[in-house]
Amino acid sequence: MQFTRNVNFNDYSRKDEKLAKVLKTRDFLALGVGTIISTSIFTLPGVVAASYAGPAVVFSFLIAAVIAGMVAFAYAEMSTVMPVAGSAYSWISVLFGEGFGWIAGWALLAEYFIAVAFVGSGFSATFQQLMGTLGLKLPAALASPFGTNGGVVDLTSFLVIIISALIVWRGASDAGRVSQVLVVLKVLAIVAFVIVGALVIKPHNYVPFVPAHNPKTGFGGLAGILSGVSTIFLAYIGFDSIAANAAEAADARKTMPRGILGSLLIAVVLFSAVTLVLVGMHPYSDYANNAAPVSWALSKAGFVLLSQVVSVVADAGMFVALLGMELAGSRLLYSFGRDGMLPKALGKLDNKHLPSNGLLVLTIVAVVIGAFFPFVFLAKLISAGTLVAFAFVSLGMFALRRREGKDLPEASYKMPFYPVLPALGFLGSLWVFYLLDTPAKLYTAVWFVLGLVIYFVYGSRHSKLHHD
Numbered sequence: 273m274q275f276t277r278n279v280n281f282n283d284y285s286r287k288d289e290k291l292a293k294v295l296k297t298r299d300f301l302a303l304g305v306g307t308i309i310s311t312s313i314f315t316l317p318g319v320v321a322a323s324y325a326g327p328a329v330v331f332s333f334l335i336a337a338v339i340a341g342m343v344a345f346a347y348a349e350m351s352t353v354m355p356v357a358g359s360a361y362s363w364i365s366v367l368f369g370e371g372f373g374w375i376a377g378w379a380l381l382a383e384y385f386i387a388v389a390f391v392g393s394g395f396s397a398t399f400q401q402l403m404g405t406l407g408l409k410l411p412a413a414l415a416s417p418f419g420t421n422g423g424v425v426d427l428t429s430f431l432v433i434i435i436s437a438l439i440v441w442r443g444a445s446d447a448g449r450v451s452q453v454l455v456v457l458k459v460l461a462i463v464a465f466v467i468v469g470a471l472v473i474k475p476h477n478y479v480p481f482v483p484a485h486n487p488k489t490g491f492g493g494l495a496g497i498l499s500g501v502s503t504i505f506l507a508y509i510g511f512d513s514i515a516a517n518a519a520e521a522a523d524a525r526k527t528m529p530r531g532i533l534g535s536l537l538i539a540v541v542l543f544s545a546v547t548l549v550l551v552g553m554h555p556y557s558d559y560a561n562n563a564a565p566v567s568w569a570l571s572k573a574g575f576v577l578l579s580q581v582v583s584v585v586a587d588a589g590m591f592v593a594l595l596g597m598e599l600a601g602s603r604l605l606y607s608f609g610r611d612g613m614l615p616k617a618l619g620k621l622d623n624k625h626l627p628s629n630g631l632l633v634l635t636i637v638a639v640v641i642g643a644f645f646p647f648v649f650l651a652k653l654i655s656a657g658t659l660v661a662f663a664f665v666s667l668g669m670f671a672l673r674r675r676e677g678k679d680l681p682e683a684s685y686k687m688p689f690y691p692v693l694p695a696l697g698f699l700g701s702l703w704v705f706y707l708l709d710t711p712a713k714l715y716t717a718v719w720f721v722l723g724l725v726i727y728f729v730y731g732s733r734h735s736k737l738h739h740d
């Protein structure tokens with residue numbers, strides 16, 4: 273049956289040979305940290321604290337980090353065995369068959385479409401916060417997505433997605449160099465916020481650290497912390513964007529594990545520090561519906577100039593995330609076209625050996641989503657697609673180990689505590705998916721039904737595996 277027929281790994285390697293091998297460890301660390309420490313760290317801590325967990329939002333971040341970390345080990349090993357474009361889509365196609373690979377890839381496609389839009393929306397919120405401190409304001413029609421606060425289109429989100437796509441179009445090495453510079457600035461801004469913010473912490477803002485649970489609203493208690501996990505899980509999707517670019521790694525067997533695990537470790541430390549300082553500066557309820565809490569917290573505490581600097585650097589950091597997401601998403605679309613699962617034009621490389629057609633499609637879809645759909649709504653949908661892909665990759669470890677050194681290359685990095693860790697990563701991903709709210713699950717189900725229709729009507733009939 274074609275749905276469960278495995279794709280030959282060597283076919284992927286041969287097809288991806290034309291992609292330039294230019295990305296090094298520092299590029300992957302910059303892209304990974306830039307993607308993880310981006311919109312989420314500057315936007316979500318305040319929203320989740322006010323809506324779900326109070327000061328205990330730090331536990332939400334840590335629980336999400338533990339689950340993401342277990343999956344990251346699986347990503348690190350798989351990327352050394354199969355350093356090809358498409359990450360989970362290509363890996364699962366090799367391990368479980370074309371149909372299962374399509375499902376994993378389709379989940380990732382939703383992630384990247386929405387993630388680019390989400391980061392564009394976060395960039396817009398922080399940019400408008402900065403403009404407000406300078407006494408400037410966009411017209412309501414151009415300041416928010418359609419139907420939100422009188423908005424028609426989020427113009428800032430629209431423009432930043434276009435500009436970042438133009439940089440990615442120039443090549444992965446250019447995007448990597450830009451990311452390295454901006455990530456350094458972003459980390460310095462985060463450290464400055466933590467140091468300055470810590471000086472004005474009011475201990476009573478931490479009391480109670482875990483607010484009592486309210487059954488009517490779902491706020492507080494363990495239930496609130498867990499609800500926060502499902503919302504902020506998207507913060508840790510950055511290492512998937514690293515894996516998606518494995519075919520362009522200069523030495524994938526060394527650079528991929530370093531980039532994936534190193535960026536996640538840096539992210540956990542910075543997330544925890546920012547979250548604890550943020551909820552200590554002001555009452556968590558003050559952050560309700562605030563998409564730029566870090567800049568707002570500094571400004572309200574009297575550090576207006578620093579708030580402006582952090583806003584500028586935060587937007588620079590989100591710009592790095594856009595570069596990483598657009599690199600990864602365009603490579604995923606290239607992989608679909610490469611295999612005939614979507615129109616072959618997506619799998620063609622331009623005269624610079626770059627998948628520009630995939631980038632164009634990703635940019636158009638993300639612009640529409642980011643300009644017209646609300647910020648918090650997008651956050652839930654990103655987590656859903658990511659969790660499905662994470663579950664597949666964790667489960668794929670059991671098939672991978674049986675084939676390493678046989679019909680697949682031997683891994684240069686081994687996931688520790690096998691088989692316990694991949695099993696826990698799989699169960700943890702399913703558990704966080706279960707915690708998502710009903711609308712997110714419903715929209716995810718609709719997306720997968722659409723994906724299966726496309727597969728059986730088009731993909732299975734046009735795929736290279738079918739013709740072979």
